[in-house]
Amino acid sequence: MFHKKWLVSAVAVSLLVSGSTFAASAAPASGEAENWDKPSTAKFQSYKIEHKLLYTKADVRWSGEQLDKFQNTDRYRQFFPAFHLQVQESVDTRAKLMVSNLPGAKFTRTKAGYTDGEEIKLSVLDTSSLTQNKPYTFYTAWLNLLEDHPTVSLSSLQRYSQPGGSLYDLSGPADLLHKENFTNAEPLDMKYNRLGLPSGFDDLFKQYPHQKEPSATKVKSYALINSKEALEAFKKEAARTLHNSFDSEKVQFAVTFTKPFTAQHLKQLEEKYELNLAQIYAAGTTANKEEYTVSWFDSDVETASLLRIPQAGFIHFNLTELEGTATVEGLNKLRLDLNPDVIEIAPLDEPAPTGIHWLNRKFLNQ
Incomplete structure (x- = not known):
């Protein structure tokens, strides 16, 4: 499909689909059914190319007992798990690509501000298609615009799809699953300037074209579509x-x-x-x-x-x-x-x- 050879993707996405030998850390995730959004197991991988690109990957699973808590065909009881990625210690790091095999995956972004880093939220809307103990992947490619050393945190949270309304976070704190600092990611023997990316790809002033941002911050719910x-x-x-x-x-x-x-x-x-x-x-x-x-x-x-x-x-x-x-x-x-x-x-x-x-x-x- 594409006529240019982007070497970065060969590394990044082969990690996603086929697995990798890079170091991974296992998180002591909860298996309690009451905390149904928090995966029963979670593993993490990360690697980087120079100071420019950071790749994070999370593999998560839910137990059958957890799925029983939120898998529901009642269109008025559409609770679902979600994941929240937050960039810390930097306002100049951008999520450039998100990939997941979670069913009904939807991604929303909160732009970085003067003091807060960018946020990405992944909502799992098709909960009925989740399978117990099956590994699901959430992969993100981050671009570091300056020579910062950002930390990316990953948390799980509970959300609700309001029939005829919007998607909402449920009250209560999110569960922190993992934090990854740029300096701790596995380095790859590759050079950013040899990846063939376009010249303006890392231009700080081209990351947020404001005229292209919808004014609404809430995302519509489709809970009433149940057949x-x-x-x-x-x-x-x-x-x-x-x-x-x-x-x-x-x-x-x-x-x-x-x-x-x-x-x-x-x-x-x-x-x-x-x-x-x-x-x-x-x-x-x-x-x-x-x-x-x-x-x-x-x-x-x-x-x-x-x-x-x-x-x-x-x-x-x-x-x-x-x-x-x-x-x-x-x-x-x-x-x-x-x-x-x-x-x-x-x-x-x-x-x-x-x-x-x-x-x-x-x-x-x-």
Whole structure:
């Protein structure tokens, strides 16, 4: 798919899919069912390339007793585990790529401030597909913009999907699973300037294009979609809303594709339909048909190229969802040209829509 050879991905993603000989530390995670979000076991790996790139990987499992506490088909009782990554001791470290085989994985970002580092939250929305004692992976690639020595902490927490509302954190403290300082990561014998990354990839002033950030901070809940019929009704309503909206209206959007769609011309797509892309999702499928959710926040194809597909072990890799802001007119043009599965829109001041690829897999096997 990609025409440039990004060596960094060959290392990073082969670690993700096929395992690694790098040193790993085991965390004394809790197996108590009352603390159902905290994995019964958790292992961690990390490595770095010079002072520029940090790779963190967590492998987690839940016991059957824990799953019984939150696996529920009642659409009004949609509790789910989540993970929170927080950069400490640095405000100049950015998450560039997130990958996980957790079902219904959704990633949200809180941008770094003047004193607080960037945060990434992973929500596990498809809890019914979790299997007891199965290892699940959460992998993140971090870019260190300055010569800091950041620490990345990983915690588990409990969340709730409010029917007809948003995703919320439940009250109570998160459980700290691990902290990893940049200096302690396993060094790789590689040079950052030989990785072939674009010249502006580590530009401090290009990390947060503010015009591309949706104004809403909450993510919409899809708890009411609990059947094939409910999913089809949702899609019809989304199409009706788009059709009845004014062309000039600027909205938040989430586009979901079901037909194979590559990232090769992502930048041209953004320009043609005047999209302000805030987040992109893709699906990578291995030979044993296990699917990994891949997500990033940059709209450039170079970020997606951090995955070198043959080295990753993915036999298929396609874009599944685009999220951001645009005018209704641009989205209607995209709809006519590309025929996506669904385009959901929302006002700029309401909870942000997100793609529904995971619901298509769950109810339609797509």
